[in-house]
Structure formats: C-alpha cells, structure tokens
Amino acid sequence: MDRFNIALDGPAGAGKSSAARLVAGRLGFVYVDTGAMYRAVTWKILQLGLKPEQTEEVVKAARRMNIKLTPGPEGQQVYVDGMDVTDLIRSGDINRNVSQVAQIAEIRELLVDKQKELAANKGIVMDGRDIGTKVLPDAEVKVYLTASTRERAERRYSELVNPTLTLDELEKEIAARDRMDSERCISPLAQAEDAVLLDTTGMSLHEVVEAVLELCRSKV
Numbered sequence: 431m432d433r434f435n436i437a438l439d440g441p442a443g444a445g446k447s448s449a450a451r452l453v454a455g456r457l458g459f460v461y462v463d464t465g466a467m468y469r470a471v472t473w474k475i476l477q478l479g480l481k482p483e484q485t486e487e488v489v490k491a492a493r494r495m496n497i498k499l500t501p502g503p504e505g506q507q508v509y510v511d512g513m514d515v516t517d518l519i520r521s522g523d524i525n526r527n528v529s530q531v532a533q534i535a536e537i538r539e540l541l542v543d544k545q546k547e548l549a550a551n552k553g554i555v556m557d558g559r560d561i562g563t564k565v566l567p568d569a570e571v572k573v574y575l576t577a578s579t580r581e582r583a584e585r586r587y588s589e590l591v592n593p594t595l596t597l598d599e600l601e602k603e604i605a606a607r608d609r610m611d612s613e614r615c616i617s618p619l620a621q622a623e624d625a626v627l628l629d630t631t632g633m634s635l636h637e638v639v640e641a642v643l644e645l646c647r648s649k650v
C-alpha cells in the first residue's frame with residue numbers, strides 16, 4: 431500500500447483518538463490529534479488570564495505562541511513554547527472553554543494551515559471535527575465515528591483518574607460541547623459526504639480499529 435491520509439471525525443468521546451493512534455501504529459503512519467491544538471491555544475490564553483470572548487487578544491496570543499506535536503510513547507506529546515502541556519490540556523477548565531476558542535475564524539485558519547502542512551507528505555491519521563470536510567477534503571479514507579452520548583460519557587469517565595464530575599455532569603458537558611461544535615458557523619462538526627459512518631456504540635476499541643483498517647484495505 432502506498433502512503434495515504436486518513437481523516438477521522440466525530441463528536442467528543444467517540445473513540446477517535448484511541449482508534450487513530452492504534453491505526454497509525456499498525457500502518458506505520460503518524461497520528462495527528464487536531465483537538466490537542468485547539469486545547470493548546472485554550473491553555474495558553476487561560477494562562478495569560480484571557481477569556482475566549484476577548485477575540486483580538488486571543489488571536490494575537492495564538493499567533494505568537496509555538497505549538498509543537500511530537501509522537502510520544504502513549505500518543506502525541508504537546509508542547510507550547512517549549513513546555514510539555516500534554517496532560518494540562520485535558521483539564522475541566524480547558525474542556526469548558528475550548529469549543530468557544532475553536533469558533534474564532536482566525537484561530538481556525540492558523541491551525542488548519544498547520545494541519546494541512548503536517549499532512550502534505552501523506553502517511554497521516556488525523557482526527558478532529560472538520561478533517562474530512564475542510565482540512566483534508568482529498569483524504570483517501572474518511573471515517574465519521576460516533577456513539578451514543580451516554581456511551582461516550584462513560585468512556586471518558588472511565589479514563590478520568592480523579593473525577594471531579596459525576597457521570598451525568600460529564601454527559602451534559604459533552605452534549606454541550608457537541609452542540610457548540612455542530613452549530614458553529616465555520617467548519618462545524620459534520621460528516622463529509624464521502625465519509626463512512628461508523629457507529630461504535632457497543633463496539634470494542636479493537637473492533638473499531640479493525641473496521642477502520644478494513645476500510646483502508648477496501649479503499650486504497
């Protein structure tokens with residue numbers, strides 16, 4: 431098989447990042463988690479004491495910051511201006527603010543350009559919300575992963591080390607983020623016309639990975 435690109439989109443907690451990481455490992459491809467880039471910008475602006483609605487300042491800060499993604503032992507490592515923020519960008523504070531930051535047109539332009547650059551040489555598994563529709567419209571394989579909101583919340587809940595929310599609260603937070611991501615004007619969360627829908631409710635991670643690999647075999 432020649433190198434090709436895989437676009438994996440879907441709502442929060444659909445299992446995109448775990449599946450993308452394992453698929454990339456099996457194919458010898460590089461995994462790019464685009465959500466981490468929006469999270470990194472959000473982390474930086476909160477560090478600077480800014481709020482997402484201070485658009486002008488947020489955009490200025492994002493233009494000045496340096497985001498670096500490197501493959502790590504447990505997935506992708508994220509650095510902001512040289513500092514490892516891999517774990518810090520998964521906090522509740524970031525979860526609550528990231529979708530608002532991701533609505534800012536200039537932030538999306540900035541990050542989409544970086545994402546296109548990363549995928550230029552192919553051999554990339556990229557996950558996000560607008561990869562099949564906007565970032566890599568020519569990706570050879572496009573999958574839209576979803577699952578029931580409850581199951582997505584349960585999956586995320588089981589990953590939390592010290593949960594500060596109940597499962598019901600987490601489910602509500604996920605539903606609110608999905609709503610914001612699907613209803614925004616620019617590049618909303620959407621299934622590309624040529625993406626294959628994979629509902630992972632009740633599927634194991636192994637089954638999801640095999641299903642994506644099977645699609646790769648049939649499409650490329």
Ligand code: C5P
Pocket residue numbers: 442443464465466468469528529530532557558559560561607611
């Ligand atoms: O994938 P993850 O849940 O880490 O993404 C965090 C947030 O980043 C999403 O809820 C969405 O608001 C934003 N995002 C986006 N476009 C992408 C990836 C993530 O708007 N391609």
